[in-house]
Amino acid sequence: MSDKPLMCPTCATHIDAPHGLSALVSKIQRAHVRCHKCGRTTHPKDAHIMSTSYQHWFGQFRLQLEAAVGYLPHLELNPAVEVLKPKHFDDDVHHMHTFRELLDYTSEVFRPVFRDRALGYDDAELTISPLNREGSNVAMGLRLYGHCGHNHEQDAWTLLITRYGPRGFMTYLTTGHSKHPLPESATKSVSLDGKPMHVWSMKDHKPPVPAATH
Numbered sequence: 001m002s003d004k005p006l007m008c009p010t011c012a013t014h015i016d017a018p019h020g021l022s023a024l025v026s027k028i029q030r031a032h033v034r035c036h037k038c039g040r041t042t043h044p045k046d047a048h049i050m051s052t053s054y055q056h057w058f059g060q061f062r063l064q065l066e067a068a069v070g071y072l073p074h075l076e077l078n079p080a081v082e083v084l085k086p087k088h089f090d091d092d093v094h095h096m097h098t099f100r101e102l103l104d105y106t107s108e109v110f111r112p113v114f115r116d117r118a119l120g121y122d123d124a125e126l127t128i129s130p131l132n133r134e135g136s137n138v139a140m141g142l143r144l145y146g147h148c149g150h151n152h153e154q155d156a157w158t159l160l161i162t163r164y165g166p167r168g169f170m171t172y173l174t175t176g177h178s179k180h181p182l183p184e185s186a187t188k189s190v191s192l193d194g195k196p197m198h199v200w201s202m203k204d205h206k207p208p209v210p211a212a213t214h
């Protein structure tokens, strides 16, 4: 089991598999593995199922995000800020230089949502919808909205994304529950060259078998 990826079911942090002598001791004692972040111990089998389930959900999201940003125009600074409309130009606005950076950031923001989905809470939700130019159906950015499941739906995040500069992105994060996660206009969006752009929802995907235990 020690060569398989492991993940903590509590905080969704990767756990380094025991190696060398500690791997041998772990095997003999059938010991649990400990998360270095939250300190919880887990059986390696459960930690492996958690890792597999998490990667299933994150993989679906990654493919969709990559496809969705392909629809967006590259904006200069002022138009990008106009799309995001941040209340304060503070720490919640970020410039990402590459798609990889954007992906790493979104995976941190929505980690609790992927964790809950991996644990089988199917009320946890994440959507990717177009962010239209005001008064038109032309998509200028993306709106990612996610909330946790299992009676923690109030844990919610909205992340707005625009393409900024030749390869980069600009993002604006707000936390808290949104009563209107999907504006009506988001369902009628097109790219600059007229390709229709659809809303994506994690609820449209089937869970892996088996789901992680909780």
Ligand SMILES: [Zn+2]
Pocket (backbone or CB within 6 Å): 008, 009, 010, 011, 012, 013, 035, 036, 037, 038, 039, 040
């Ligand atoms: Zn943990």
